[in-house]
Amino acid sequence: MPDQADILLRVEQLTMRFGGxxxxxxxxxxxxxxxITALIGPNGAGKTTVFNCxxxxxxxxxxxxxxxxxxxxxxDALEPLTDSGKRSVTYGDGSLFLLERMPDYLVSQQARVAxxxxxxxxxxxxxxxxxxxxxxxxxxxxASGYTLLGVLGFPSYAVAERAAIEQARAWLDRVGLIGRADxxxxxxxxxxxxxxxxxxxxxxxxxxxxxxxxxxxxxxxxSGELNDLLLSIxxxxxxxxxxxxxxxxxxxxxSDHIVVLDYGVKIADGSPEAVRNDEKxxxxxxxxxxxxxxxxxxxxxx
Amino acid sequence: xxxxxxxxxxxxxxxxxxxLTALIAFFLFLPLVGFQAISNIHNEIVVTWRGALLFSLVxxxxxxxLCYALAIEPKLRRRALKAAKLxxxxxxxILGKWFIPFAIGFTIVYPFVVLxxxxxxxxxxxxxxxxxxxxxxxxLGFGLNIVVGLxxxxxxxxxxxxxxxxxxxxxxxKEFGFSFWILLPLAGCLASFWGxxxxxxxxxxxxxxxxxxxxxxxxxxxxxLINFVALTNGYAGIGGIPRPSFFGIPFNADDNxxxxxxxxxxxxxxxxxxxxxxxxxxxxxxxxxxxxxRRLPVGRAWEAxxxxxxxxxxxGINTTNTKLTAFAMGAMFAxxxxxxxxxxxxxxxxESFTFLESATILSIVVLGGMGSQIGVxxxxxxxxxxxxxxxxxxxxxxxxGSTFDPTQYRMLIxxxxxxxxxxxxxxxxxxxxxxxxxxxxxxxxxxxxxxEGHG
Numbered sequence: 001m002p003d004q005a006d007i008l009l010r011v012e013q014l015t016m017r018f019g020g021x022x023x024x025x026x027x028x029x030x031x032x033x034x035x036i037t038a039l040i041g042p043n044g045a046g047k048t049t050v051f052n053c054x055x056x057x058x059x060x061x062x063x064x065x066x067x068x069x070x071x072x073x074x075x076d077a078l079e080p081l082t083d084s085g086k087r088s089v090t091y092g093d094g095s096l097f098l099l100e101r102m103p104d105y106l107v108s109q110q111a112r113v114a115x116x117x118x119x120x121x122x123x124x125x126x127x128x129x130x131x132x133x134x135x136x137x138x139x140x141x142x143a144s145g146y147t148l149l150g151v152l153g154f155p156s157y158a159v160a161e162r163a164a165i166e167q168a169r170a171w172l173d174r175v176g177l178i179g180r181a182d183x184x185x186x187x188x189x190x191x192x193x194x195x196x197x198x199x200x201x202x203x204x205x206x207x208x209x210x211x212x213x214x215x216x217x218x219x220x221x222x223s224g225e226l227n228d229l230l231l232s233i234x235x236x237x238x239x240x241x242x243x244x245x246x247x248x249x250x251x252x253x254x255s256d257h258i259v260v261l262d263y264g265v266k267i268a269d270g271s272p273e274a275v276r277n278d279e280k281x282x283x284x285x286x287x288x289x290x291x292x293x294x295x296x297x298x299x300x301x302x
Numbered sequence: 303x304x305x306x307x308x309x310x311x312x313x314x315x316x317x318x319x320x321x322l323t324a325l326i327a328f329f330l331f332l333p334l335v336g337f338q339a340i341s342n343i344h345n346e347i348v349v350t351w352r353g354a355l356l357f358s359l360v361x362x363x364x365x366x367x368l369c370y371a372l373a374i375e376p377k378l379r380r381r382a383l384k385a386a387k388l389x390x391x392x393x394x395x396i397l398g399k400w401f402i403p404f405a406i407g408f409t410i411v412y413p414f415v416v417l418x419x420x421x422x423x424x425x426x427x428x429x430x431x432x433x434x435x436x437x438x439x440x441x442l443g444f445g446l447n448i449v450v451g452l453x454x455x456x457x458x459x460x461x462x463x464x465x466x467x468x469x470x471x472x473x474x475x476k477e478f479g480f481s482f483w484i485l486l487p488l489a490g491c492l493a494s495f496w497g498x499x500x501x502x503x504x505x506x507x508x509x510x511x512x513x514x515x516x517x518x519x520x521x522x523x524x525x526x527l528i529n530f531v532a533l534t535n536g537y538a539g540i541g542g543i544p545r546p547s548f549f550g551i552p553f554n555a556d557d558n559x560x561x562x563x564x565x566x567x568x569x570x571x572x573x574x575x576x577x578x579x580x581x582x583x584x585x586x587x588x589x590x591x592x593x594x595x596r597r598l599p600v601g602r603a604w605e606a607x608x609x610x611x612x613x614x615x616x617x618g619i620n621t622t623n624t625k626l627t628a629f630a631m632g633a634m635f636a637x638x639x640x641x642x643x644x645x646x647x648x649x650x651x652x653e654s655f656t657f658l659e660s661a662t663i664l665s666i667v668v669l670g671g672m673g674s675q676i677g678v679x680x681x682x683x684x685x686x687x688x689x690x691x692x693x694x695x696x697x698x699x700x701x702x703g704s705t706f707d708p709t710q711y712r713m714l715i716x717x718x719x720x721x722x723x724x725x726x727x728x729x730x731x732x733x734x735x736x737x738x739x740x741x742x743x744x745x746x747x748x749x750x751x752x753x754e755g756h757g
Contacts, residue, residue: 055616109618121616123609125752126602127737127745133599134606135617140599147627150598151591157598161739169741181741186751204618 006072008033008240009054009208014063016049016264023049024264026063031208031257036234036241038251040275041261042284047244048118050261051212054242055115056104063100067111069207070094109138114206116197118213118244124186128177128196131185132168135203140164171199175229191222195229202233208240209233215247223247227254252276260284316371324364331359402676409437409582413575422571429571433578434646436686438639441585443666443678444592445635450664451672452592452601453628454608454755456513459500459520460663463493463633465527465655467640472540472650473533482546486641493637494630496523501629505622520660527652539651546645548576577646584642588635589675595631597738604628605673605738608755662686665716669723671730672754680731685716 009031016024024046031037039047052058054065064082068074074094081089081096088097088110097111107113123131133140143160144150150157172178175195180188185196194214201209214230215223231254233239245251251258251272258275260268262284268275275281283289288296336356339347416428442464449457470489474480480488504515527534534540545553553560553573560576561568595601603624606614614621644650666685670677692715695708727733733749 057612057615104615105618105620108616109620115616117613117616121610121613123606123613123753125609125735125747126605127740127747129739129741130602130605130737133739134602134614134619137599137603137617137619144598144600147595147598147600150600151594153594165739165741178741182737182743182745184747184751200617 006032006034007075008068009242010064010066010075010078011050011054012064012066014050014053014065015061016046016053016058017061022264024053024060024261027261027264027266029259029266029269031240031242033240034234034238035256036230036243036254038243038245038255038258039261040245040251040258041267042287044263045261045284046264047261048212049264051115051210051242051244054099054107055113055210056099056102056107060100065099067097067099067113067208068094069097069112108204108206112204112206113208113210114201114204115210116194116201116212116214118216120190120193120197122185122193122197122200125184127182128172128185128188129165129168129181131196131200132171132203133164135200136164136167138204167203171203174232175199176225191218191225194218194222194226198229198233202237202239206239208242210242212244213246214243215245215250218247220249223250226250230254312376313372316368319371320364320368323367324360327363328356328360331356335359405676405679406586413578417571417575422569426571426574429574429578431690432687434574434581435690436683437578437581437585438643439663439666439682439686440679441581441588441639441642442636442663443670443682444585444588444675445632445639446663446667447632447670447673447675447678448592448595448604448635449628449632450667450755451674451678452596452608453604453625454672454753455625455628456509456516456755457629457632458513458517458657458660458664459523460516460632460636461655461657461659462500462520462523463497463636464640464643464659465523465652466493466496466633467637468644468650468654469527469534469540469640470637471641471644472543475544475645476540476542479544482544482641482645486638489641490634490637493640494634497629497631497633498626500633501626505625517657517660520655520657524652524655524657527655534652537651537653539649539653541649543644543648543650545573545648546577546580577642581642581646584638588638589679592675600624600627602738609753665720669720669730671727671732671734671749673735673752674730674732677730677732684719688712688716688719 007030011030012028014024014027015022027046027050029037039050041047049058053060053063066075066078071092071094074091074096077089077091077096081098086098087101087106088095099107099111099113102111108115123134126134140157140160141147144157145154169178169181172181175192175198177188177192177196177199180192185193188196194217198209198211198214201211211230215226218226227250230241230243234241234254243251243255255272258268258270258272259266260275260278260281262280267280267284268278270278283292286296336352338350338352340350342348412433413425413429416433417425420428442460445463446457446460449455449460467489470492471482471485474485474488475482500516500519504512504519507515528536530536547553548560551558551560551563553570553576555568556562559568560566560572566572596605603614603619604627606617606619607621607624607628611621614624643654647654662685666681667678669685670679670681689709689712692708692712699708723731729749734746735749735752736746737744
């Protein structure tokens with residue numbers, strides 16, 4: 001077991017009901033800092049719902065989602081924070097956020113959780129560069145004195161804008177789109193749009209990057225490139241990544257830790273090797289009861 | 303042989319098309335034109351049959367459709383094929399480069415050009431009816447462009463803010479005697495306050511729903527203006543509104559009036575020219591601020607909001623505040639325009655703030671191309687200048703008889719113009735979007751990719 005103490009995100013007893021349908025049922029898992037945590041499961045297992053709860057797009061019916069910035073000791077404040085009814089607290093060198101209490105834009109703005117979408121959501125009529133500039137909105141908004149200083153042409157905004165363009169340029173370079181910086185995002189090929197969306201999410205300077213099926217629709221070469229990009233984001237930027245993915249070549253190769261969901265319930269949690277050999281996981285993916293796994297697996301030659 | 307077959311097929315298809323069109327026209331015009339109900343001398347209603355008129359109309363439409371299908375359509379198709387291959391021609395690039403400086407230069411010298419060519423009497427009409435009138439709508443168009451074109455929020459009640467600006471000026475100037483220069487920003491602030499007030503409840507609405515509520519808001523303001531007689535004097539309106547002075551020097555025939563102070567002969571044209579430059583300055587200011595805003599984070603957030611609201615929220619943009627600022631900004635410019643309007647007219651009544659005004663401003667924005675400043679200005683000139691020109695077409699009376707009043711047909715002609723523009727330029731005169739920031743070169747973005755907003 002890796003260092004238990006280095007937990008970044010703690011999801012506890014997360015439950016989401018849509019009317020009578022229980023999409024997620026008392027799910028608990030943890031994501032550690034500097035690791036790639038994958039959330040996998042068959043279609044309809046509730047993975048994207050978990051994402052929407054974490055990023056504030058849904059309000060969970062029950063449960064707690066804690067996120068830590070800075071010092072590990074901040075977790076000590078979890079219970080007092082929960083009791084206080086506040087959204088976040090600064091504790092020593094760190095701070096703690098309860099994401100289920102925050103609206104979507106604050107999850108990104110304050111808790112700095114970035115996300116991408118299963119069906120790409122770029123701003124198609126804006127250039128690749130503009131897409132990355134929009135992602136730096138809050139920082140630039142502050143620099144432009146909430147628009148007032150910017151309209152009057154104060155130099156502080158020009159400086160901040162140059163810095164923002166530099167950061168955008170650096171990210172365009174990393175995802176290999178520097179040559180297409182001035183092209184509209186809607187004109188880019190599919191794989192490039194996926195990479196641009198990741199770059200855009202990184203431009204908000206997140207502490208946790210949530211990727212919803214980043215390899216969907218990519219060919220094997222492109223998903224290989226995506227693996228390299230994600231590993232470089234993890235290692236060079238010391239970024240923690242939470243990932244939903246169906247493409248097992250991506251999941252098994254880059255994940256440090258895998259959580260498997262089936263019908264909204266966690267059925268396995270551990271290293272890629274452990275999950276790969278877990279009978280329950282195989283059963284869920286093959287769609288057979290547990291006790292028949294060995295038989296079916298032998299039949300399909302697994 | 304195949305060529306001949308193809309040509310014959312084309313003719314057959316065109317004939318069938320024309321026949322169908324004529325048939326539809328026949329059934330459409332049969333009740334509308336074919337029968338006429340008139341009362342005779344005994345005051346009885348008699349239905350008369352106007353077969354000749356009906357069939358000549360149907361014939362015209364059928365023949366027109368045939369000509370279009372045989373002659374015009376193939377030509378258009380060939381041209382479209384050719385256009386797809388061609389690069390932007392040189393003249394368009396030169397036009398793009400020199401149009402703006404030329405247009406601004408022209409608007410600056412315009413009153414003097416008119417004064418020199420038409421004399422003092424004629425210039426009054428040309429500067430007032432064309433210059434000032436058009437520029438008011440240019441300014442309103444720029445303001446609404448922020449809400450509709452940039453933020454993608456369909457606002458059908460924009461005239462309400464114009465009314466708030468006008469009544470703010472009229473009431474405060476009459477009651478407290480504040481000067482125009484104090485009331486101009488104040489009217490803007492009050493209008494933007496109402497913009498925010500409207501914004502709060504309607505922010506959760508999108509698309510058609512938003513449009514309906516804004517439409518209702520525009521009507522509410524107008525009906526309040528009509529019924530709150532104690533404050534607004536109802537239908538009778540407010541007259542005798544103080545006119546703006548030239549930095550304290552009034553435009554009148556007195557000894558301390560503008561003409562006397564500057565040693566000129568008194569004519570009303572000085573005030574008109576002053577007002578012209580005033581609204582020109584306001585319109586240019588609006589344009590400049592809008593261009594500035596587009597390059598600021600708030601402007602990018604507006605455009606991003608139009609493109610994809612959910613993505614905006616995932617990037618930490620407070621969409622509520624962003625929409626409110628769009629409403630407030632747009633309303634503020636309408637407030638400026640409104641206070642100018644009141645100061646220019648000297649009289650305002652609820653009649654000036656009907657839904658038709660909102661519709662006109664919105665069609666200026668839509669015709670111009672949502673988000674394009676030049677497009678909006680050109681569309682305002684076409685729409686408002688066109689209306690004014692219609693008043694002057696007296697020679698049409700000689701063709702259609704003395705009872706013909708060209709101004710009565712202006713809405714019909716605008717409808718037709720609008721349909722044509724929507725056929726040829728469905729996204730407005732200037733449909734491309736220019737990026738707010740670039741690394742190497744500023745490439746224009748085709749309208750196909752740019753979102754229209756969902757409210």
